[in-house]
Amino acid sequence: MRVNSPELTLLKTPPNSTGCPDSGSTSSSEPDDELFSDIDFQVSRKPVSDFIDRTPQPKWQKQNRFRMENGVGSTKENNLLSRMALNDNKAGMEGLDRDKINRIIMEASKGSRFYENEMKKEQQVNQRIEKMMQQKAQITEQLLQKAQAQVEKMASELEKGRDLSRVIVHVDMDAFYAAVEMRDCPELKDKPMAVGSMSMLSTSNYHARKYGVRAAMPGFIAKKLCPSLVIVPLNFDKYRAVSEEVREIFAEYDPNFQPMSLDEAYLDFTDHLEQRQSCPESSLTHRYRSRSNTPADMQIESDQTEEGSDLSPVLFEDSPVFSEGDAGGPFEQFGTSVEEAVREMRFRIEQKTTLTASAGIAPNMMLAKVCSDKNKPNGQYRLAPTREAVMDFIQKLPVRKVCGIGKVSEKMLNALGITTCSDLSRQMALLSLLFSETSWHHFIQISLGLSSTHIPRHEERKSMSTERTFKELSKPEEQFSLCRELCDDLAEDLKKEALKGKTVTLKIKNVNFEVKTRAQTLPYAVATVEDIFAVAKDLLKMEIENESPQPLRLRLMGVRISAFVSSDDKTPMQKSIISFLQPGKTDRSRSSPIMHQKPEVGNLCNHSVQTSQLADDPPVQDGQKQNKVFWRSKQRPTGEEPQQSFFERAHAKRLELQAAKPSPPDEGCEGYVPVVTSNNGTESLKQANTDDCTVQDLCENELASPVQPHASTSGCGTLTETFTCPVCFTKVKTTDLNVFNRHIDSCLSDAARREDEASGSESDLDPENDHRKSVVVTQQEKPCDLKNEASASSGELDLCRVLPQEGQQTLKNNLVSLIKVDKKPVALQQQSSLSRSPLLTCPVCQRTQDTDDLAIFNHHVDLCLNQEVLHELGGQTTFTGKPSAVKNSFNMDSGHPLPRQASKGKSKRRDTPSSPPSKKAKNLGLCNTIDKFFR
DNA sequence: GCGGATCAC
């Protein structure tokens, strides 16, 4: 396929014909133009090996062969290689025969749908680059000079804000999953092994890396590279447990450490180092455990600072065992320097888990991250906190090593002749004209070696999703069934964190690996299976119809929920709670005094490069659903936290309820699609595929499958603390006050809902509602029991959702008695307010309060809030207005979907669900449309 | 607000 040859002609601009100065680098424009002439998308039949750069290159470039820099071998296949080829930019992968490895990878991939899609994406990137180069060609010298001035101004501003005072440490466990598996199965130690499946590997050990086997590579390709490779299935429970152990140690050096995944974290050592100076020697002494490395080994390892060291390509070899390693066994003494502190931490990790970690020490997060990779595995590297050291370090650093610059950004930068961070500085004026403000601001910070010097607390999540890959799924009923299943899972997850959101997004990937997302935002927040599915099925239906009469051939489906409700409809509720709990802590993430100015010349085109807000808001996630660990670092002891009162939380809840006021009734019954509710969704789905399950089968499966108890899957174990919920009195074991707060909110919300349901709504007449309700009741049997506090204490993060009627009554009584006790002061205050000049206005009742005593005023507000809560509990909640018994759902008795109405004409337009009537109309229509698929 | 794309792990 030939792409835009006229544009290619345009691109073949002689060097400097654009009048574009070199901005400090006389040679920098040459590669660009050379590259242009080499952008050639024609299919080439050259063997892979022909595209290998044969010119001598610096080390980093060798690691990045097959990329387009200098225009070498820029054919279609070579372009593809930049996506498909081995990414050996990883520890333990030096000196591999990339030619051979890539040939195997290509042979295994070629012709596959995956390959074809990768090729397509590659061409899109190439076109982006092409466009960028055209923009570049139009930049005048004048523009560039202005940009240069702007860039220099900003650089000097940034320089002023440079902070070298913090000691940031990035710790990364070495080949974590693989290391855990090898530890637990010593026979694996000498074998090339990887963790994952034939479809995808999560990580590999260092033996396997020598064959080119690495993370994110499909197992079947890895097997071709290394036929003796042992593939061990993932065992997240195990990794989580080990991670807990490691995190306990992290917490001792920085109680506010930021975990990035199960095997990685940022720590701020600054405070620890200060304390460390006055540490008694005894506390810097750590004993070897019975089975460990020898002190000699440790000494050898500890010598690996500053300078890179010759590392054995094989990790985790059998270590000598100390027979005398009991209480009187050998020990290791550590000093007070930062290197010693980090070495001590790594030592302790190894003693505790028999696993090694690597660490980077630097004045900011970006640098620390790069440093931790420097002496991997089982090593550490410290970058001195001086400007000179930082700048020197940065100069030689390949841009790809920087967090936030991925393969696409790298390729775009390469096209501009930029490969290292020093190139970045030199071309910054150009970058400011070609890239978005966000991007080039990120670039300029990188080029100066600047990034966040404070480790941000993890903020509340912004979305939650679940997705699954499967063998081709083309039948609408199966697709709907799966969709429902995903909604089920998602609702379950939402429940655990007591979240609800307004935006539902459906993600699909067809068998050609093309990904689409379709989203709908509701005016209210949803969390139940029914509500989520009501939207998701709508979106799915549209996609099916769009594809019609061809079937929608899927290989992946996912459902995401976002736009979580907030207390004030602007900022997320939990954020406000956090900020309340931490009055002293402002947003530290924006510590750099960046001048957010664009060059006056303006950008010709803002090519965006995803910068992932380097270190500003690092995601806390572990890559797999089972692994989701939205836990913050260990909390300070409860007593030290400025505690938020129950009433304050109740207020937050009340605001949330208000925000959700147009909350729809449970109307998920409409358009219900029976699903397999087995916990193992993928398996049951596959079963459905292979056995060509009928809808009826699926339905029967559902009826037969036991209701899963509401299981606790907390990722936090040993660091947990226990809070007692003031609503259900369940003890909630968690490190995260967010979780606890949401638990309370959830209890309040559920109490209100139960009350509402108990008051007898029309939905009781709906057989399907009955069905759902019975499920809910089964699920709630365990969690909440007000009368049995002891039994409730077993719940580890076991968020009780619904108050049993009896218990709720008890709660209500409790609250009522509380109110009674306090009623008098309220009346007195209100009365007195009539006679005096009011000073404060209650945000709840809006009445001005005649007092300047904040304690009294707060007391009044608390009482008002309390009354509000009671009011909601008293049945006047937002959860009213269930639809009148809609009977067009499936007949659950027979297990068959039974459309109740004739199908209406389909409407592409989505009704604005702002008013209940239109919402209802929409759902009726949807249901009818979905019914079509069951005929 | 939506959808595609990029990135990290």
Add this chain to the structure above:
DNA sequence: TATGGTGATCCGC
């Protein structure tokens, strides 16, 4: 036989 899942962000529209 066969190329993941979760979450975040950015940009153009």
